[in-house]
Amino acid sequence: MRNFLLGVLSGVLATALAATALVLSVRGEASPTSAPTPMASPVPSGRPTDFAADDTWLGVVDLNSSEIVTSGGGFIDVSAKGRGIRVSDRGIHAQHLDLEATLPWAVAATQVGEGVELYAAGSGRAGISRTIEVLGQRVPVKATGTVRADNGELVIEPESVDLDGPDWLDTVASAAARALVTIRQPVQGVPDGLRLTGVSVIDTGFRATLSGDGVTITN
Template sequence: MSTKGAVALIVGLVVVGVGVVVGDRFAASLVEDQLAGQVESRLEVTGTPDVQIGGFPFLTQLASGTFSHVTADVDAVVLDGVPTTDVTVDARGVRRGDPITVDELEASLTLPVSAVQDAVAERTGLAVTVVVQGEQLQASMDVLGVPLAVTFAPRVEGGRLLVDTTSLSLGGLSVDAASLPGGLGDRLVDLEVPVDGLPDGLALTDAHVVTDGVRVTVAGTDVTLEAP
């Protein structure tokens, strides 16, 4: 084959290849938009969800019913009545069906300080205000008319979100939990913040304080998701 013919063949293959890529990505974009619309219609969200389907070719994945990599980002979602923010999802090996199954899934979201505040108030029976204090949380309440400040640090143990008391200040003086009246100190130990409704196969793996709440991560393998 002449040089001219070879160049023509290469250019032709490139043009065809580009057409395949454009067509494939166009189809993926349509499905991504449809998925984003379903998220908006089925969940109480703020902002437009950003759904991305990775891997090429997409049409082959669509035909097989298995997607190699799917990610989603949502500004805010109300989950079980709790307003969460900055929700990110990273899923690999997603298979369509009822139920939907996922080989590997990791998701992160930010719980508001109100979730911790409600848990502390329910456990102690006191009116409580919780704020972010650096890398920890600080709860303020009154005990027999004396202000009590409690500093908490979140952790995950056995798939549960717990907050540990790291310091106590009663009336401006450092105290230990045992000195608090009415057994209050015992109620500030192993305090759990409920995170309900996780799909089968997912469990809490990490938690840390951020500027607007507690950032939690859930992860799992062979995850089962009921089709909406």
């Protein structure tokens, strides 16, 4: 996630700076007789008071991307909006950042654990499939549960649990199985100040919303 956000904002900053350079170039080529009367430029609201000569500050940045791939996985259908983006030799920081993106099922399953399968189970619920070990036996288990964001974490709480084994095993292992298919997953690699605020289930994965103030994207 950290590399993802860095890539997102770095790309936006590069585009913004290139556009600024183009505007300045066009102005430099204009005839002196056609130059407009100089006017005082207002200081943008929210601009830092300790603005240094080598700092770059952007008031509002919007970005939409169909896909972002990082070393930790990938996101699709990404929408990001930042306010008060400041770039300096101390890193990239945002006064406020909102992010919405889809975490595909396969990527989320890899983050949860080896051998886990996640999928849409209908009615806004997520399905979980994995193999557990009970009384020396490896038993496949499937569960369907509700999804929510809780204290910055992705939570999947099972409503139904199905063990693919004999009836006596279902009785003995039901509590253990329920614990192993209850998912409480921290959002890994999120920059300081940004946290998961909402999550829902869609056909392609988890639709996640993250938000925060004073976000340090990279140092």
